Amino acid sequence: MKKLFFAFLxxxxxxxxxxxxxxxxxxxxxxxxxxxxxxxxxxxxxxxSLTRINSGNVKNLSLSWLYRVNAGPGLxxxxxxxxxxxxxxxxxxxxxxxxxxxxxxxxEIWHHAHESKGGIHLGNRGVGVYGQWLYxxxxxxxxxxxxxxxxxxxWQTSICDPDQMYFGSIAPLVIGTHVITGVSxxxxxxxxxxxxxxxxxxxxxxxxxxxxxPGSEEAKSWPSTxxxxxxxxxxxxxxxxDPELNLLYFGTGNPQPVIAGKARAGDNxxxxxxxxxxxxxxxxxxxxxxxxxxxHDWDANEVPVLFxxxxxxxxxxxxxxxxxxxxxxxxDRTNGKHVVTSxxxxxNWAKGLNAKGQPVPDPAKDPAKDGVLVAPxxxxxxxxxxxxxxxxxxxxxVNATDAYSVYYIYDDDxxxxxxxxxxxxxxxxxxxxxxxxKTGKAKWEHPWEGTGGPRSGVLSTAGNLVxxxxxxxxxxxxxxxxxxxxxxxxxGARMSNGPMTYELDGSQYLVLAAGDMVxxxxxxxx
Amino acid sequence: xxxxxxxxxxxxxxxxxxxGPSVVTGAGRSRDQWTAVVNxxxxxxxxxxxxxxxxxxxxxxxxxxxxxxxxxxxxxxxPPASTGRGPGPLGSGAADSHLVDDAxxxxxxxxxxxxxxxxxxxxxxxxxxxxxxxQRGSDLIRSLVVxxxxxxxxxxxxxxxxxxxxxxxxxxxxxxxxxxxxxHFLHQRVYATLRNxxxxxxxxxxxxxxxxxxxxxxGAGKCSSCHAATGDFAGIGKRYDAVTLQQKFLFPRTVAxxxxxxxxxxxxxxxxxxxxNGQTVAGNLVSLDDFNVALRDAEGNYRSFTIQPQIKVMKQxxxxxxxALLDEISDKNIHDVVAYLESLK
Numbered sequence: 001m002k003k004l005f006f007a008f009l010x011x012x013x014x015x016x017x018x019x020x021x022x023x024x025x026x027x028x029x030x031x032x033x034x035x036x037x038x039x040x041x042x043x044x045x046x047x048x049s050l051t052r053i054n055s056g057n058v059k060n061l062s063l064s065w066l067y068r069v070n071a072g073p074g075l076x077x078x079x080x081x082x083x084x085x086x087x088x089x090x091x092x093x094x095x096x097x098x099x100x101x102x103x104x105x106x107x108e109i110w111h112h113a114h115e116s117k118g119g120i121h122l123g124n125r126g127v128g129v130y131g132q133w134l135y136x137x138x139x140x141x142x143x144x145x146x147x148x149x150x151x152x153x154x155w156q157t158s159i160c161d162p163d164q165m166y167f168g169s170i171a172p173l174v175i176g177t178h179v180i181t182g183v184s185x186x187x188x189x190x191x192x193x194x195x196x197x198x199x200x201x202x203x204x205x206x207x208x209x210x211x212x213x214p215g216s217e218e219a220k221s222w223p224s225t226x227x228x229x230x231x232x233x234x235x236x237x238x239x240x241x242d243p244e245l246n247l248l249y250f251g252t253g254n255p256q257p258v259i260a261g262k263a264r265a266g267d268n269x270x271x272x273x274x275x276x277x278x279x280x281x282x283x284x285x286x287x288x289x290x291x292x293x294x295x296h297d298w299d300a301n302e303v304p305v306l307f308x309x310x311x312x313x314x315x316x317x318x319x320x321x322x323x324x325x326x327x328x329x330x331x332d333r334t335n336g337k338h339v340v341t342s343x344x345x346x347x348n349w350a351k352g353l354n355a356k357g358q359p360v361p362d363p364a365k366d367p368a369k370d371g372v373l374v375a376p377x378x379x380x381x382x383x384x385x386x387x388x389x390x391x392x393x394x395x396x397x398v399n400a401t402d403a404y405s406v407y408y409i410y411d412d413d414x415x416x417x418x419x420x421x422x423x424x425x426x427x428x429x430x431x432x433x434x435x436x437x438k439t440g441k442a443k444w445e446h447p448w449e450g451t452g453g454p455r456s457g458v459l460s461t462a463g464n465l466v467x468x469x470x471x472x473x474x475x476x477x478x479x480x481x482x483x484x485x486x487x488x489x490x491x492g493a494r495m496s497n498g499p500m501t502y503e504l505d506g507s508q509y510l511v512l513a514a515g516d517m518v519x520x521x522x523x524x525x526x
Numbered sequence: 527x528x529x530x531x532x533x534x535x536x537x538x539x540x541x542x543x544x545x546g547p548s549v550v551t552g553a554g555r556s557r558d559q560w561t562a563v564v565n566x567x568x569x570x571x572x573x574x575x576x577x578x579x580x581x582x583x584x585x586x587x588x589x590x591x592x593x594x595x596x597x598x599x600x601x602x603x604x605p606p607a608s609t610g611r612g613p614g615p616l617g618s619g620a621a622d623s624h625l626v627d628d629a630x631x632x633x634x635x636x637x638x639x640x641x642x643x644x645x646x647x648x649x650x651x652x653x654x655x656x657x658x659x660x661q662r663g664s665d666l667i668r669s670l671v672v673x674x675x676x677x678x679x680x681x682x683x684x685x686x687x688x689x690x691x692x693x694x695x696x697x698x699x700x701x702x703x704x705x706x707x708x709x710h711f712l713h714q715r716v717y718a719t720l721r722n723x724x725x726x727x728x729x730x731x732x733x734x735x736x737x738x739x740x741x742x743x744x745g746a747g748k749c750s751s752c753h754a755a756t757g758d759f760a761g762i763g764k765r766y767d768a769v770t771l772q773q774k775f776l777f778p779r780t781v782a783x784x785x786x787x788x789x790x791x792x793x794x795x796x797x798x799x800x801x802x803n804g805q806t807v808a809g810n811l812v813s814l815d816d817f818n819v820a821l822r823d824a825e826g827n828y829r830s831f832t833i834q835p836q837i838k839v840m841k842q843x844x845x846x847x848x849x850a851l852l853d854e855i856s857d858k859n860i861h862d863v864v865a866y867l868e869s870l871k
Contacts, residue, residue, distance in 0.1 A: 070619055116621065117620055117621050117622070118617070118619055118621035118622070118623065119617065119618075119619070119620075120617050121616055121617055139617075139755075140620070140621070144699035161673075161674075162619055162620040163619060163620055163623075163670075163673045163674045164670070164673055165613070165618045165619050165720070167618075185618070186721070187613075187618045187619075187719075187720040187721050188667075188668070188673075188716070188719065188720070189667075189668060224655075226665075230668055256717065301850070364857070368857075369729045369730070369731065369733075370729075370730070370731040370732070370733040370734075370861050371731050371857075371860065371861075372857050373776065373852065373855065373857060373860060375852075403776075404776070404852045405771070405777075406772065406776065406860075407530070408728045408729075408731075409729070410726035410727055410728060410729065411726050412729070413649070413651075415651050415652075417651055417665075417668075417719045418597070418667075418718075418720055418721070419666055419719060419720060419721045419722075419726070420719075420726060421724060421726075422721075423778050424564070424728070424769075424773060425773040425776065425777040426777055426780055427776075427777050427779070427780065427849060427852060448701025448815070448816075449814045449815045449816060450813075450815065451779065452815060470815055470816065471815075472813060472814075472815035474817065475817055479724070485816055485817075488817055
């Protein structure tokens with residue numbers, strides 16, 4: 001009887017997904033074995049409760065299929081998106097292209113190509129799904145809605161202006177009747193914002209600029225309104241969401257002008273901050289700035305990861321970010337109050353931490369005409385490749401990069417604009433770190449041989465596993481508790497996205513990309 | 527991409543993991559500018575040997591130099607480009623972006639300096655902020671009229687509506703060709719401020735004290751334990767410019783190029799593998815990860831081994847001292863050492 005009940009439950013769950021649609025109740029509590037959005041669920045933890053692939057059998061993991069995208073050479077075909085799974089079909093992107101492939105076989109079901117009118121084709125993180133529709137952003141600043149079933153376009157709507165050098169790259173996040181979009185582009189001095197769009201029509205519901213309202217207390221963190229409304233703070237990272245608090249969390253990018261910060265004295269709010277807004281109204285609940293007055297292009301767009309923990313014996317709702325500036329932050333996600341700050345890589349640019357746990361920039365490490373040696377480098381201690389948090393181990397896993405480069409000022413004008421400087425050269429070395437959220441200290445770390453950073457994401461699972469890429473093109477499975485490598489395979493190119501996992505027909509799959517190749521691994525248990 | 531020596535290397539190194547060739551064909555750049563771009567890509571993870579990076583710079587400077595014509599449709603689905611310079615090699619902006627004609631921009635610059643710069647500033651970034659707003663011209667780099675303009679399509683109607691000029695005349699009197707020249711100049715100023723605008727470069731970095739540099743070189747920096755001013759460093763200040771010297775001693779494996787010198791050979795790391803039976807195999811390190819090691823032995827043979835508990839791998843990198851220096855050296859030390867090395871003519 002019990003067995004029958006579970007069989008029915010399973011049927012109900014799969015029926016919910018079988019009609020090639022997704023509703024809000026599924027998105028808010030995705031069934032184990034599903035992966036209905038970029039990060040797997042709203043929390044951004046990239047933790048799967050599946051255990052069919054585990055530390056005991058991972059050495060038997062087999063290649064099930066390999067799909068090779070063909071969207072032109074190089075970057076055009078570099079898969080940095082994390083596939084989304086809906087009813088046995090994987091949906092993923094490269095700039096201007098979306099594919100639907102069979103999650104069991106890798107067989108292409110459809111391919112949609114967007115006719116581009118420009119923009120930077122640097123990368124695309126993937127799709128958001130609502131009902132029978134799929135949403136993605138394009139480099140030429142459009143939010144496009146496709147029909148899941150055949151990839152036919154339903155509508156497209158503009159989300160930014162390519163003439164101001166904006167472009168689109170993120171995976172839209174669907175929350176109820178909101179499709180949340182962000183914008184990229186730090187070539188010119190333009191403001192960042194996020195928007196919400198109607199999933200049925202594409203109509204804009206609200207826009208939230210990542211700078212304070214002119215005249216507000218926070219606006220005093222800029223020398224003038226002119227500087228503030230041209231102050232950057234792009235929203236090209238992945239957002240997360242807490243359905244209970246009804247708060248959307250996202251990070252913001254560098255202030256502008258980026259390296260030459262002479263004409264923007266002050267903290268430059270809300271650049272390089274973690275921000276919580278109400279997705280129904282676009283109104284801000286709180287902000288926390290991880291890099292006050294940055295001059296090194298350290299966008300704080302790394303995923304704000306949501307989890308519940310225990311601090312000083314009390315249960316707390318937390319949000320954590322391993323930031324590009326080399327510091328790891330844990331905050332109370334109900335109010336943005338600081339809990340923990342730690343240095344998770346080399347970082348020589350701050351004099352220390354202030355009372356709120358924010359690093360205080362050392363002016364001696366501002367870029368200079370004759371060059372200043374700074375750690376981390378512009379690419380950062382971490383970047384867009386998503387980290388992972390396992391509630392099973394309580395550890396936050398991040399591919400962390402120690403790096404140095406020299407930052408130069410090119411333009412010592414009183415009012416530099418755009419890119420009046422840059423960094424050059426560099427040395428870097430990466431280490432997979434498992435950070436204890438209570439202290440920010442590494443419980444274990446696994447240094448990768450060789451220099452250079454793997455720009456790949458991390459996945460943790462209830463099978464006591466962590467999956468990560470190394471700089472030598474290996475996909476490595478490590479023991480989540482100890483960091484011991486248990487299995488690896490050489491992909492022929494560096495892992496270029498964040499790995500994801502799902503279960504179909506009683507088998508657990510692991511899917512990830514390296515360059516233009518999408519790999520589907522499976523555990524053959526029999 | 528045009529077929530010329532180096533094309534294959536460009537496609538292999540630049541087009542394999544990160545971006546396609548079309549992103550580099552949008553703009554003409556000088557050799558120095560291309561060198562800076564390549565160095566930046568190396569810092570961002572591009573992998574190539576020094577020789578390959580040298581070939582890439584040669585290819586890009588020859589094929590996509592200052593006079594180069596952007597490839598038609600360089601940004602994918604956009605309309606074919608006419609001649610001139612677009613926003614930059616990464617493909618910023620719309621596919622039909624204004625392409626700058628250098629001669630037109632030069633004429634526009636002269637006109638701008640004479641008639642517009644008093645209010646809008648020499649660099650078109652707006653007037654002196656100390657002036658009252660009414661007397662201060664707006665920042666034209668941030669102007670939507672300029673950014674959305676194509677060959678005077680918005681700039682010209684804006685001016686012909688009537689706009690004061692320094693000479694006392696009115697912009698109504700400008701010809702369409704003059705407005706077009708101003709548009710070329712303004713777009714040129716916009717593109718120069720972009721991430722890879724290319725016009726702005728590293729300035730004079732010789733701020734250090736050569737005597738203090740020598741002290742550090744032979745003292746705390748321990749540089750003299752491997753290098754000598756009368757030996758391998760004789761005349762090094764003639765061989766490299768200051769920026770290259772600075773980059774080379776801080777990051778010897780991410781080489782910066784200077785003065786067109788061919789890429790120097792960098793000392794490879796050395797590795798000794800001791801097998802289970804006690805036999806050792808040694809050579810220059812080719813690759814090493816958690817699982818495998820590969821080397822080229824003295825006879826040039828490629829050897830690789832699976833790393834197992836009974837195998838010992840000893841890596842020796844002669845450049846490790848440079849990496850260790852990064853944690854210790856001060857910016858003053860850096861500037862002093864550069865000044866000292868530069869003095870070794």
